[in-house]
Amino acid sequence: MDYIVRATAANGFIRAFAANTHDMVEKAREIHQTTPVATAALGRLMTAGAMMGVMMKGEDDLLSLTVRSEGPLEGMTVTADSKGNVKGFPYNPNCPLLVNSRHKLDVGSVVGRGMLTVVKDLGLKEPYSSQVDLQSGEIGDDLAYYFTLSEQTPSSVGVGVLVNADESVQQAGGFILQLMPGFDDAVVDQLEANLSGVSSVTEMLSVGMTPEEILEKLLGNLGLEINDTVPCAFYCNCSRERVTKALLSVGKKEIRSMIAEQKAAELLCDFCNSKYVFTVEDLQQLL
Ligand code: ZN
Numbered sequence: 001m002d003y004i005v006r007a008t009a010a011n012g013f014i015r016a017f018a019a020n021t022h023d024m025v026e027k028a029r030e031i032h033q034t035t036p037v038a039t040a041a042l043g044r045l046m047t048a049g050a051m052m053g054v055m056m057k058g059e060d061d062l063l064s065l066t067v068r069s070e071g072p073l074e075g076m077t078v079t080a081d082s083k084g085n086v087k088g089f090p091y092n093p094n095c096p097l098l099v100n101s102r103h104k105l106d107v108g109s110v111v112g113r114g115m116l117t118v119v120k121d122l123g124l125k126e127p128y129s130s131q132v133d134l135q136s137g138e139i140g141d142d143l144a145y146y147f148t149l150s151e152q153t154p155s156s157v158g159v160g161v162l163v164n165a166d167e168s169v170q171q172a173g174g175f176i177l178q179l180m181p182g183f184d185d186a187v188v189d190q191l192e193a194n195l196s197g198v199s200s201v202t203e204m205l206s207v208g209m210t211p212e213e214i215l216e217k218l219l220g221n222l223g224l225e226i227n228d229t230v231p232c233a234f235y236c237n238c239s240r241e242r243v244t245k246a247l248l249s250v251g252k253k254e255i256r257s258m259i260a261e262q263k264a265a266e267l268l269c270d271f272c273n274s275k276y277v278f279t280v281e282d283l284q285q286l287l
Contacts, residue, residue, distance in 0.1 A: 004054050004084060005211040006227045009219040013183040014191065016219055017051040018175040018211035019232065024050065024086055025161055025172040027234035031273050036163040038073060038095040040105040043161035044139040045078045046088045047174045050232045052118075052143075053080030062121040067142075069134060071112025072096055077270070084232030087271040104202070105163065111137030116146055140174070140201070147178065154179045156191075158201035171205035175214050187222065194218050236272035243267050243276040244286070252287060259283050 004019040025043035034042060045065055053063050061082045068075040073095045078088035095110050114134045121127040130150040135141045140157040147155035159174030179188065195218065198204060204214050215224055247265060258265055265278040
C-alpha cells in the first residue's frame with residue numbers, strides 16, 4: 001500500500017516528505033497503457049503531486065500540476081488533494097522509448113523544453129497559480145526550481161520510477177526536502193553532504209528502501225523526526241453526475257442538434273478513461 005511520510009529535521013528548519021507510490025503509478029500505467037518512458041514521466045509528476053498535495057492544509061484544497069512541452073510526450077496533467085488522492089494523464093501515452101547513455105529511461109528528452117504550471121485551489125477567491133520554465137524536463141529538478149523561485153523555499157526534489165521488462169512498474173517513489181526560513185549555513189552544509197552521498201532516488205528505490213529509510217539516509221544525522229504517514233492512491237472522482245453537468249454546460253443548442261442528428265453523446269474522462277454514454281433518450285430527458 002502506498003503512503004507518504006511527513007517529517008522534520010534540524011529542529012524544524014527542514015521539512016521533509018517521502019513517498020512510496022508504486023501502486024498509484026502502476027494503476028496509471030494500466031489505465032493509460034503508457035510506454036515505459038511515459039510511465040516514468042507521469043509517475044515522477046504524480047509522486048511529487050502526492051507529496052505536494054499533503055502540504056496543503058484544507059480538506060477541500062486541490063493542487064494541479066501541468067507540464068506543457070515540446071518533446072514527444074507533449075505534456076501531462078496531475079491533480080492531487082490534501083488527503084493523498086492523486087490522478088493524472090500524459091498527453092501522448094504512446095510516447096516512444098528513448099534510452100540514454102546510462103540505460104535509464106530518458107524522461108528529460110521526451111518531456112523536452114516547456115513550462116510547468118502549478119495551481120492551488122485553497123478555497124480562496126482566486127486560486128494560486130504560478131508558472132516556471134522547465135529546467136531539464138526530468139521533473140525533480142523542475143519542481144525544485146519551482147519551489148525555490150515561486151515559493152521562495154529552497155528545496156531538493158527526488159522522484160523516480162523503475163519499470164520491469166514486461167513494462168509494469170517495479171518501483172516508484174521519491175522525496176522532497178525543504179529549508180524553512182531562518183535555517184543556518186551549517187544545516188545547509190550537512191544537507192548538501194548528505195545529498196551528495198546518495199547517487200539517485202532511483203538507486204535507493206531499486207534496493208527497496210522504504211520512505212522512512214530514504215529519510216533516515218538523507219536526514220538521519222540532522223535530527224530526523226517522523227511526524228505521520230498518509231496513505232495515497234490513484235483516485236478519480238469523476239461520475240455520471242459530474243459528466244452530466246459538463247454536458248449541460250455545452251448548452252441546450254448543442255444537445256438539441258445531437259438529438260436532431262440522432263447521435264448519442266460519448267464523453268471520456270481524461271484522467272481515468274471512464275466512458276460515459278448518453279443516448280438520444282438520455283439527451284431528451286436532460287432537456
Ligand atoms: Zn475519471
